[in-house]
């Protein structure tokens with residue numbers, strides 16, 4: 402059996418090696434390392450995949466979130482409502498801009514931001530809601546967009562884990578996550594569902610004005626070369642990553658299919674086990690399984706993780722410490738938050754290997770080891 406890994410980017414690469422190698426060499430031969438046609442072609446192709454007007458590439462997903470907040474004109478003292486159960490990048494950039502992250506609960510089934518909690522947390526200072534499509538399952542965007550329009554708030558989707566998820570509204574329209582809010586942000590970190598061979602990220606919007614602002618901010622605030630209209634930053638997707646991503650984009654749906662198939666295998670193997678809750682899948686979307694995360698009922702999560710490790714089965718805890726308990730937010734008084742669902746999840750979730758290259762033999766081995774421990 403091939404040794405197990407949380408993600409297997411090497412085997413995935415070997416299957417498209419010829420195309421990737423040629424694309425990388427093409428960039429080197431062109432000597433156009435920054436900007437240029439390769440980057441704009443990829444941005445256009447990714448916008449088309451999303452059926453969205455503008456895709457603005459940048460250096461990473463964290464920058465994408467920061468640039469989105471800057472483009473929306475959020476000011477020091479403004480508040481943004483976010484889940485505490487997320488990767489730190491979602492909220493860190495708010496703090497960096499002196500915007501107050503207001504942490505709310507997640508839905509205990511989907512692990513995504515709870516719309517009821519969002520509405521309760523709105524104050525006169527609230528400017529935006531930042532839902533995170535955690536593990537690849539979309540937040541309840543229909544409810545969130547409704548709250549945002551009633552309270553005149555912006556929505557920035559953190560779609561770093563959700564790229565490619567098709568979300569259907571009750572009126573029958575379907576949109577890709579990342580194109581529902583005013584701005585969507587994603588990451589091309591290598592382990593993400595559309596992963597580069599280095600860092601990368603992008604913002605999405607249908608709004609021409611916001612697109613222009615984000616383009617400027619990502620490029621030192623310049624409207625034309627050496628004319629700097631606003632304070633910005635330097636955040637670029639380099640041409641080599643764009644060339645690689647453009648090839649991988651052609652395989653994205655196939656990659657998502659492979660992840661969903663692996664998730665189905667796990668779901669079936671764990672079905673009916675009362676100590677294991679398999680990932681929830683809302684009927685109005687296509688979970689893209691960036692992670693396959695079990696919720697344990699009564700089993701010792703950390704002991705399971707250690708048992709798996711002893712059997713060469715990797716597993717991960719996303720995330721052991723929620724944002725409101727991170728030291729970095731002490732000055733925001735965040736330890737005073739009472740978020741029992743979030744706290745409970747951090748002690749009970751465990752993510753198993755899921756990627757495009759998993760085979761049945763590997764998955765059966767993982768399942769057997771999990772069940773062996775659970776039965777003890």
Ligand SMILES: *Cc1c(COP(=O)(O)O)cnc(C)c1O
Pocket residue numbers: 461462463464487488490491533559561562587588589590600601602
């Ligand atoms: C990966 C990730 C980010 C940040 O992306 P980087 O490209 O690593 O900066 C932000 N939010 C979430 C939920 C992520 O998973």
